[in-house]
Amino acid sequence: MTEASAKRRGRRPAGEDTREAMLTAARELFGELGYEGATVRAIAQRAGVDAAMVNHWFGGKQGLFAQAVLQLPFDPVQLFGQVFEQGPVEELGERIVRTFLTRWDESGGGAFAALIRSVAGHEQVATALRTLFLENIFTRLADRVSVDRLPFRASLCAAQVVGMGMVRYVAKFEPMVSADREEIVAAVAPTLQRYLTGDIGHG
Template identity: 60%
Template sequence: MPIVTSAPRGRRPGGADTRAALLTAAREVFVEQGYDGATVRAIARRAGVDAAMVNHWFGGKESLFAEAVLKLPFNPREHLAQALRDGDPALMGERVTRTFLTTWDAHGGGIFAALIRSVAAHDQVSHALRDFFHHNVFAELATVAKDNAPLRANLVATQLIGLGIVRYVTRFDPTATVEVETLAKAVGPTIQRYLTEPLD
């Protein structure tokens, strides 16, 4: 027999089913309204829980989006921030490339491939993904760019996403199987130029 709780306005208790309800609601709201338009309150209301449950289970909107829509097992902004700031500024490009590859390699590349296929198949998911990356990944890249930050961030994205497609989706050899360090050394200087050097 189910336990009756005293949660206000018929909301769910803060049990494990709350987490699942939030994920379901978040997928719907993010797809409908994009990352910008979706609010924690709207997601909680759709799930029938208090908004505080979002922070309790996911730590905030960013992590909820990553798990509900992108299904990322990591926080891209945290990884990128560390790669940009920890070490020689002249080697940022290598660190960013190395971090990108080691992170996806650790999960077999399958999540990246599924993400790319999902974006290609659904315009609304693509819109939500663009919002998320503009506010998190691109915003983080812009902190090290001296000028033309949006263009520089987009150029970095073209390089990394293209590399990811070749390594994890189409799996062209030798890029699909070569050591991460080889690719970091080869691609890193291009990323470095996009981030810090003149573009003309």
């Protein structure tokens, strides 16, 4: 066996460990640089694999992005059930804020940061963001509990939650970054509750 062939053989995918290493590296770099800034070569280098492995496992950069970033750390359908069904409507805003913060905090905010940093330059990400927050979560919630202006209420809720994530995980404004989760819940939940069930003026 030649040295070159041995080297190529050493770069072949080792299994799920290799795949997970690439996904981890991709989440980090997409989070740091956005979709356009994160190159396949840089992702592979951080993962310690040959760049050809990205094509082998994911079919290219777009496929890797879809796997690493768009597969967020929660199932929207499951999350909807969790926040809607596990308590009274009057506490819905509190459950929403606490649930999102808990899920994002557990993943270090990386997937959310990558999603937001990439949204401006990649239509697939913008579509995913709208589908996630508007169609799968807030439009469905508004349909269940709101009495008027459902699309506007859903958009207000999405803006509140996305903005909260932006400040905590992307822009990293203090003291939002280091604030206790329950402190943020107490401050933000009443606004979200008003967007869903309270007075938001007349259209």
